[in-house]
Amino acid sequence: MDERNLSKKKNIIYNIVAVLILIILLFPLFWTFITSLKTEKEIFLNPPTWYPHELNTKSYAAQVETGDFNMFKSFFNSFVISSGAMAISVILAVPASYAIARYKFIGRKAMLLGFLVTQMLPVSVLLTPMFIMFRNLKMYNTWGAAILADATIGIPFSVLILKNYFASIPAALEEAAYIDGCTRFSAFMRILVPVAKPGVIVCAVFSFLYGWGDLAYGMTFILDQEKRPITAGIFNFMGQYGTKWSYLTAFAIVAIIPVTLIFIFMQKYIISGMTNGAVKG
Amino acid sequence: MKKLKDFFRYDNAGLLFIFPAFIYMMVFVGYPIISNIFLSFQDVSVKNLVKGEKHFIGFENYINIFNDGVFIKALGNTLLFTVSCLIFQFLIGFLLALLFCKKFSLAKPIRGLTMIPWMMPMTVTALMFKFMFSTDVGIINYILRKAGLIKQNIEWLTTPGTAMIAVIIANVWIGIPFNTILISTGLSTIPQELYESASVDGANALQKFVKITLPLLRPTIESVLVLGFIYTFKVYDIVYVMTEGGPVNSTHLLSTYSYKLSFDLFQYSKGSAVANVLFLILFLVGLLYLKITMEGEND
Numbered sequence: 117m118d119e120r121n122l123s124k125k126k127n128i129i130y131n132i133v134a135v136l137i138l139i140i141l142l143f144p145l146f147w148t149f150i151t152s153l154k155t156e157k158e159i160f161l162n163p164p165t166w167y168p169h170e171l172n173t174k175s176y177a178a179q180v181e182t183g184d185f186n187m188f189k190s191f192f193n194s195f196v197i198s199s200g201a202m203a204i205s206v207i208l209a210v211p212a213s214y215a216i217a218r219y220k221f222i223g224r225k226a227m228l229l230g231f232l233v234t235q236m237l238p239v240s241v242l243l244t245p246m247f248i249m250f251r252n253l254k255m256y257n258t259w260g261a262a263i264l265a266d267a268t269i270g271i272p273f274s275v276l277i278l279k280n281y282f283a284s285i286p287a288a289l290e291e292a293a294y295i296d297g298c299t300r301f302s303a304f305m306r307i308l309v310p311v312a313k314p315g316v317i318v319c320a321v322f323s324f325l326y327g328w329g330d331l332a333y334g335m336t337f338i339l340d341q342e343k344r345p346i347t348a349g350i351f352n353f354m355g356q357y358g359t360k361w362s363y364l365t366a367f368a369i370v371a372i373i374p375v376t377l378i379f380i381f382m383q384k385y386i387i388s389g390m391t392n393g394a395v396k397g
Numbered sequence: 398m399k400k401l402k403d404f405f406r407y408d409n410a411g412l413l414f415i416f417p418a419f420i421y422m423m424v425f426v427g428y429p430i431i432s433n434i435f436l437s438f439q440d441v442s443v444k445n446l447v448k449g450e451k452h453f454i455g456f457e458n459y460i461n462i463f464n465d466g467v468f469i470k471a472l473g474n475t476l477l478f479t480v481s482c483l484i485f486q487f488l489i490g491f492l493l494a495l496l497f498c499k500k501f502s503l504a505k506p507i508r509g510l511t512m513i514p515w516m517m518p519m520t521v522t523a524l525m526f527k528f529m530f531s532t533d534v535g536i537i538n539y540i541l542r543k544a545g546l547i548k549q550n551i552e553w554l555t556t557p558g559t560a561m562i563a564v565i566i567a568n569v570w571i572g573i574p575f576n577t578i579l580i581s582t583g584l585s586t587i588p589q590e591l592y593e594s595a596s597v598d599g600a601n602a603l604q605k606f607v608k609i610t611l612p613l614l615r616p617t618i619e620s621v622l623v624l625g626f627i628y629t630f631k632v633y634d635i636v637y638v639m640t641e642g643g644p645v646n647s648t649h650l651l652s653t654y655s656y657k658l659s660f661d662l663f664q665y666s667k668g669s670a671v672a673n674v675l676f677l678i679l680f681l682v683g684l685l686y687l688k689i690t691m692e693g694e695n696d
Contacts, residue, residue: 122501130501137493138507144525144570145513147536151528160534204421212418219411227419229687234426236683238631240655240672244436244665245429251447268425271418300410329518331634336660347520351638354524361528368521375516383509386516390575391582 152365175366190349198327200263205270205323213278231272239332261337270323281315318389346371437670443663458670471654479629485569490576498584515574523638526567557647583617623686651675
């Protein structure tokens with residue numbers, strides 16, 4: 117709103133207010149992290165301690181060992197599943213969004229509408245039919261089932277985001293490529309995709325995050341704990357050892373490592389994805 | 398052959414580019430949607446899922462779920478959950494957006510950090526809130542006790558009523574960044590001159606907000622609310638991980654109830670019917686959203 121520069125005093129007040137709000141908002145994360153470094157005994161102390169008096173890293177160490185506490189394996193599973201879903205989403209969505217942005221082909225509007233509707237779909241509608249389908253395809257209980265299912269979230273999102281990027285590239289750029297002897301496909305690959313790269317990164321990041329956050333597909337289509345993603349691992353663990361909070365909070369922290377890294381290195385893509393994906397639909 | 402080449406020469410060349418994605422979505426989304434509709438008119442359970450005869454039983458599943466107290470409860474819960482989440486996340490998100498549009502020095506980095514809750518896996522968020530709301534070690538009970546608001550620990554997640562409050566709070570936490578960022582973007586599109594000339598005319602801050610900000614922000618507010626409704630109405634993970642719909646079905650949403658019917662009780666057809674009701678409601682709201690967004694776009 118008011119873009120006039122703030123006076124020094126006002127600047128300080130606003131900063132303090134904003135920092136306080138941030139502390140309240142991110143308190144759950146801080147608390148989870150602190151708890152993951154406490155001993156089980158200290159967690160149950162009353163009044164609670166605000167920092168670990170006795171530093172306990174056993175909950176993290178247990179995760180690379182074998183047995184029930186081995187979250188390392190689930191982390192790897194999640195990584196494979198999310199990367200697979202990301203690859204499928206990007207490879208299919210990039211040409212599709214280019215088509216929607218540039219060509220007025222038969223059925224364009226219906227397909228665009230289709231992608232929009234898919235974004236609003238609740239997972240419960242797809243779960244049972246997919247479950248039966250993956251059983252018939254002999255893909256039940258494999259990473260592949262979760263990858264294929266997770267990509268159905270990434271694709272429509274990516275198409276809708278990227279079509280705006282492709283639409284904003286001047287048509288003259290493409291025409292110049294044709295004059296230089298490019299075919300439609302080579303112009304697309306060599307000229308347009310590199311120009312739309314920021315958009316492609318947004319799509320890759322979001323498709324990965326959707327896969328990483330998924331619980332329903334990973335839990336339903338994969339039966340063996342050995343192959344399940346980390347979200348399903350955490351859910352399982354909560355069911356079995358409901359109050360082992362030191363382990364549970366450590367798992368939570370490990371599960372958000374990729375999210376934190378993506379946030380640190382790709383923040384501007386995240387914000388761009390959130391705004392473009394929703395407002396322009 | 399030549400005819401085919403001519404067909405794909407100009408605008409229909411787009412079909413070649415969209416074809417792979419289109420086929421993929423038809424197989425993994427289109428087919429399941431249709432198949433789910435068929436399923437909801439059959440009597441599929443664990444006995445005849447893979448082998449055996451499936452019978453068409455018409456609207457029996459739908460009649461059954463509407464006579465099922467838990468379904469009606471879940472429908473009401475879903476509405477209560479969605480509306481409560483929307484109100485709180487919208488108001489808090491709006492206030493934060495108003496704060497961050499002031500140009501103080503840390504505005505951008507702090508606004509960035511508030512996005513984190515939105516990016517986290519919902520399972521992790523649910524775990525964190527389950528821990529904070531737990532009866533004996535929960536920090537929330539401790540803070541409330543310290544503040545003198547309660548004398549005895551509340552059993553948040555095992556008491557109907559308070560369990561709903563807990564899942565709503567967890568979901569609002571996720572929803573705030575989404576509202577903040579969209580409203581921030583909306584605010585940044587309002588031309589600065591409007592505020593300046595209003596100041597010249599002697600308008601105070603409240604007048605400027607009511608007469609300039611709100612009317613110009615209307616399209617943004619509409620899409621934030623409708624999209625928020627769609628996303629919240631189908632929420633599944635948060636509730637499933639925190640309470641699994643309990644205690645005594647008090648936090649069951651349509652999504653969690655549908656999952657329970659299909660994958661805990663193996664009543665696939667009944668679960669499908671519940672999922673379709675959920676889908677139908679979202680579809681109608683989705684049409685409203687499309688009407689809003691397509692108004693501006695003419696392509």
